[in-house]
Amino acid sequence: MAASTETRFSLDGIDRGSLAVAFVVAQALAFSVAYTAGRPTWYAFFMIASTAVTAYLVHGDSFVVAAATMGSILMIALALPLFLFVARQRPSLIVEKALSPDVHRMLYLGVYGPLLAAVISLLFGVPLAHLFAKGFTGQQLVESLVDLPLVVPHSVAGILILFGFGAGGAFPNVSVLGSMIGMVLAMTFVSAPYAVNATREAFESIDDRLEYASRIHGANRWDTFRRVTAPLAVRGMVTGGVLAWARAVSEFGAVAVVAYSVxxxxxxxxxxVTAQHAPVFVYNTYLQGGLAESGAVAFILLGVSALIFLLVRYLTSDSTTSGGIV
Known part of the structure; x- marks a missing residue:
């Protein structure tokens, strides 16, 4: 009996990578035509139809075709705004903003501050994630506290930071309002759950027998963690750090409340120098200069963030990391 995933047309002579490239090229051409004609809706319909046809040609399975078609509708909501955003940028304005000292300071702060928050989240989040993976009494309460920032409105998160660490808070001698410390605290508050949860999943995926074998051969808990557990979970740690960094880069509400300018x-x-975190800076640019200027700044920020993200993903890919026991 033929499998349900059997293709309707023979694609044995076609490389799947070439097919993917052809699909992307077709999408680019279709978007260019629709954008030039001033009809972006045409491209939305084309993407849905081309995805359905491609899924039919490759799989010939009604379930796969339906799933791909439904997924393409979500991709329209995610991809079309990005495509139109890039297409409508003015190169001259982007160059002007790229040469602005204010933008340089914004980019430095927008990378440096979130990096500090991600490092702090990992430094104290990895031990907690390891405890979560092993389990302990009262774990559900602690987990709820860790995940609380995921559901707290962003502006409320900033208020919580001011109550906890501002005047009359835990460290009364530390300046939080309008300071770098306050900004990093706000970023850490909203980004720590991503670092903890991603690292926890990595720890939970490790076979307990490997740690048991290490202990049987005389290694203590510290050596087992350093030589077995941590190397096996390093991909999860890096993923958690990247997610925490990305979350901190995009934070607006909490930072605007705690440290609007730092x-x-x-x-x-x-x-x-005095500057503003990237989302705050983009928002101010939008209020003062309009959509075109804020779009140019946002384009630069998006490009820098994407380059850093791709670089980290490359450095932590299977081809560049061992991910094994050292």
Whole structure:
């Protein structure tokens, strides 16, 4: 009996990679035509129809065709705004903003601050994630506290930071409002769950027999974690760090409440400067300069973030990491 995933047409002579490239090229051409004609709706219908046809040609299975078609509708909501955003940018304005010292400071702060938040989230989140993976009494309560920032409105998160660490808070001698410390605390609050949960999943995927074998051969808990558990979970840790960094980069509400403008040491200036976190800066640019100027700044920020994300993913891919016992 033939399998249900048997293709309706023979594609044995066609490389799947070439088919994917052809599909992407067709999407690009269709979008270009629709955008030039001023009819982006045409492209939305084309994407849905071409996805359904491609799924039919490759699989010939009604379930796969239906799933691909439904998924393409969601992709329209995700991809079409991005495509139109890129297509409508003015290169001259992007260059102008890219040469602006204010944008340089924004980019530095937008990468440096979230990086500190991600490192803090991993430094203290990895041990907690390991405890979650092993289990302990009262774990559900602690898990609820860790996941709370995922459901708390962003502006409320900023208020919580001010109550917890501002005047009359846990560290009364530490300046939080309008400071780099306050901004990093706000970012850590909203991004820590991503680091903890991703690392926890990595720990839970490790076979307990490997740790047991390490202990049987005389290794203590520290050596077992350093030589067995941590290397096997390193991909999850990096993934958690990247997610925490990305979440911190995109944070607006909490940062706007705690540290709308911050003073920090800026190496090119050789001293302290005042700047705003990237989402806050983009918002201010939108209020003062309109959609075109804010779009140019957003384009630059999007490009820098994408490059960093792709670089980290490449450095942590299967071809560049062992992921095994060391």
């Amino acid at each position: 003073s920090f040491f800026y190496p090119p200036a050789g001293g302290k």
